[in-house]
Amino acid sequence: MATELPLPPAGAQRLAFFGSPAMAVPTLRALVDAGFEVAMVVTGHDKRRGRGSKTSPTPVKAAALELGLPITTEIADAVAADVDLGVVVAFGKIIPRAVIEEVPMVNLHFSSLPRWRGAAPIERAILSGDSDTAISIITIAVGLDEGDIWAEEPVAIGELDTADDLRVRMAAGGADLMVRTIREGFPASVPQQGEPVYAAKIHPSDLEIDWSAEVEEVLRQVRVGGAWTTLRGERFKIWEALPADGQLGPGEIDATTVGTGAGALSLGVVQPAGKPRLAAADWANGAQLDGSDRFGE
Structure with missing residues (x-):
């Protein structure tokens, strides 16, 4: 007993x-x-x-x-x-x-x-x-x-x-x-x-962003810390973001604004692969983005 x-x-x-x-x-x-x-x-x-x-x-x-x-x-x-x-x-x-x-x-x-x-x-x-x-x-x-x-x-x-x-x-x-x-x-x-x-313990797969999801779901991943996606085939982390106005497709990038399945978000702090965190505006200024760049690709 x-x-x-x-x-x-x-x-x-x-x-x-x-x-x-x-x-x-x-x-x-x-x-x-x-x-x-x-x-x-x-x-x-x-x-x-x-x-x-x-x-x-x-x-x-x-x-x-x-x-x-x-x-x-x-x-x-x-x-x-x-x-x-x-x-x-x-x-x-x-x-x-x-x-x-x-x-x-x-x-x-x-x-x-x-x-x-x-x-x-x-x-x-x-x-x-x-x-x-x-x-x-x-x-x-x-x-x-x-x-x-x-x-x-x-x-x-x-x-x-x-x-x-x-x-x-x-x-x-x-x-x-x-x-x-x-x-x-x-x-x-x-x-x-x-x-x-x-x-359950948080795994990287829990924090991979699905850009077809609604903006609220994406922002919840960002708020947990370590949310990530891909850009030009490399991992890209988003550390801070806020809801934003914008008519963009899922993963479509316009400077620091990104479209989702419903709504858009404004990037605050990001981290490209192999680099330290930086303000999204500074990243966008040097990233040489063109109209074909999308997150998740």
Whole structure:
């Protein structure tokens, strides 16, 4: 018979923190600033970044070093740390059942569950045209993001909000919500209600622009970050764009205006193959475009 998982306790003071990316750092800092004892920080291994051979720490490790906190890459070390509670934020690894049977765990998740369980809730919400999402604190369960909800705050998604915009807002809001929820002692939880929807990791194919689509769909891909197409047989990325007036065919280019299946967009920041990002106006001035050039070809 499976062991029942422990619930987060009232009065938790000694914590283990699990996280790696920049989005997890505000919660770590907020917990320290609020006076909680972070007895252990569990994070990913250092990685080689860029062209050099040097390794660099995860953003969470860098913050933990600055704060003088104990650091490990081994999940099981949290058990020996004798903590009251584990706090998980964008950790990116499965925590074994043997650990969550010993350490009560809560997870800060960036969606209104059970919609967008999984790896890319912010990106999937934007791509699907959602007008709102939420910050949720849930119990760590054996299944993916299936735990009961202890706290939730709604977050509006503006028509021009990028994934980066939402990450910044939700990371800050999530840090505040986590501190408040721990201080309040986890008074009550509710099961997730409704049909789950899964937020699969974003792949390059998700961000390839179909110029026959409506302009709103194309702009959602741009807002996620990394949207791409082809021009003269080479990959071409679009980092910033806005809706525009124009009567152009799908993929047809007029300076910095591009047609779609319904509507047009104005390019803001672009990145031709093998080059750095630049203002679309500067690119258009030097691109020597002619009437035959179209995106997607």
